[in-house]
Amino acid sequence: MGEVPLLKELYDLYKDQGVVVVGISLDEDLKPVQEMVTSKGMTWPQVQDADKSVRKLFNVKGTPFYYLLDKRGRIAAKDIPMKKLGGAIDELLKKD
Amino acid sequence: MTTQKTTAMRAGTPAVPVKTARFAGSVLGFTLLLTLTGLLPLTARSQNTSVKPDDREVDLVQAMVQQSKNEAEEFTKSGGKASDPKHPNLKWAAKLWSYRRKHPGTPATTIATAEALRLLYRVDRISEMKLKTQTLKLTDPAWKRVTYVLLAAANKAKDYSYFISKAEALAHGAVDTEIKARARFMIGEAYWRKGDIDQTRIAFQAVLTQYPETALGKEAEGNLWEIEFLNLGQPAPLFERNTINGDPISLAGFKGKVVVLKFWGTY
Numbered sequence: 094m095g096e097v098p099l100l101k102e103l104y105d106l107y108k109d110q111g112v113v114v115v116g117i118s119l120d121e122d123l124k125p126v127q128e129m130v131t132s133k134g135m136t137w138p139q140v141q142d143a144d145k146s147v148r149k150l151f152n153v154k155g156t157p158f159y160y161l162l163d164k165r166g167r168i169a170a171k172d173i174p175m176k177k178l179g180g181a182i183d184e185l186l187k188k189d
Numbered sequence: 190m191t192t193q194k195t196t197a198m199r200a201g202t203p204a205v206p207v208k209t210a211r212f213a214g215s216v217l218g219f220t221l222l223l224t225l226t227g228l229l230p231l232t233a234r235s236q237n238t239s240v241k242p243d244d245r246e247v248d249l250v251q252a253m254v255q256q257s258k259n260e261a262e263e264f265t266k267s268g269g270k271a272s273d274p275k276h277p278n279l280k281w282a283a284k285l286w287s288y289r290r291k292h293p294g295t296p297a298t299t300i301a302t303a304e305a306l307r308l309l310y311r312v313d314r315i316s317e318m319k320l321k322t323q324t325l326k327l328t329d330p331a332w333k334r335v336t337y338v339l340l341a342a343a344n345k346a347k348d349y350s351y352f353i354s355k356a357e358a359l360a361h362g363a364v365d366t367e368i369k370a371r372a373r374f375m376i377g378e379a380y381w382r383k384g385d386i387d388q389t390r391i392a393f394q395a396v397l398t399q400y401p402e403t404a405l406g407k408e409a410e411g412n413l414w415e416i417e418f419l420n421l422g423q424p425a426p427l428f429e430r431n432t433i434n435g436d437p438i439s440l441a442g443f444k445g446k447v448v449v450l451k452f453w454g455t456y
Contacts, residue, residue, distance in 0.1 A: 125455040141433050
């Protein structure tokens with residue numbers, strides 16, 4: 094299964110358990126982003142970072158790239174592979 | 190291009206170029222196809238006089254590299270060990286090095302040189318790799334690629350001393366500005382991997398100061414920022430934006446929730 098269907102599965106599983114997913118697209122044009130969001134059913138909030146300012150804030154060097162933040166907004170994981178994301182979220186939900 | 194994606198959950202490790210990580214797996218799948226088709230079109234194309242000789246030589250070397258990968262894969266599949274003196278990497282390293290001797294200073298030789306050294310470290314022939322590396326002068330254009338191979342070898346062995354000494358020599362004495370700047374930048378990466386944050390800062394700061402308006406200078410600046418503010422356990426930088434549907438979104442507003450930020454692109 095591809096990256097997006099896995100994230101979609103994860104999002105559907107956790108969205109009512111206190112987990113937020115935010116997509117940050119580095120595209121310069123909005124149209125392809127909207128098209129992909131619709132066609133792949135990406136129902137979580139999407140930000141278009143056309144000026145790359147959010148990317149710069151997080152020093153993202155390539156995509157896809159995941160950051161995971163705990164309930165206090167601290168960085169819990171950076172550049173975490175998709176397949177480890179679910180387990181890491183479980184751990185963080187147990188903590189304050 | 191071979192970079193691994195192993196930085197998750199570790200503090201202070203440099204983020205590796207993520208794109209390349211994803212390609213590593215598919216390269217293997219590709220290999221078999223190229224075994225069958227790779228060498229044939231090459232001989233056909235070498236008859237075509239409209240192709241520049243440099244390009245033809247690059248194709249030739251790349252076909253050799255591909256062939257070496259195929260043979261190494263077959264060898265490993267049939268139970269061959271890296272330490273085996275019959276490992277195909279040794280034969281191909283010798284062939285690529287002899288190509289280098291016959292064609293000094295060409296773009297194809299830059300590839301041949303780097304790939305010969307890569308074949309050696311992949312089967313842990315580190316002293317032979319170093320002996321060959323020692324023969325390269327600081328003016329050799331092959332350094333452009335060789336530095337990457339030496340850093341990969343250092344990552345594999347978790348021993349950065351040789352890489353750092355060679356890269357220091359280049360950062361001081363290389364004639365090509367790009368090689369010089371890249372060497373200084375990679376010293377920063379090596380110290381970062383090693384966990385020596387003071388030296389990491391010094392190296393990236395030097396890149397930023399000496400090459401301020403370059404892509405590498407900006408990358409160094411981003412890394413300096415990451416070293417200070419993007420470590421595990423630190424509060425994530427806050428941002429407020431509107432979503433593509435026009436709804437305001439603020440990271441500070443997600444306190445009490447676990448947040449996944451996915452940076453992505455349709456490209």
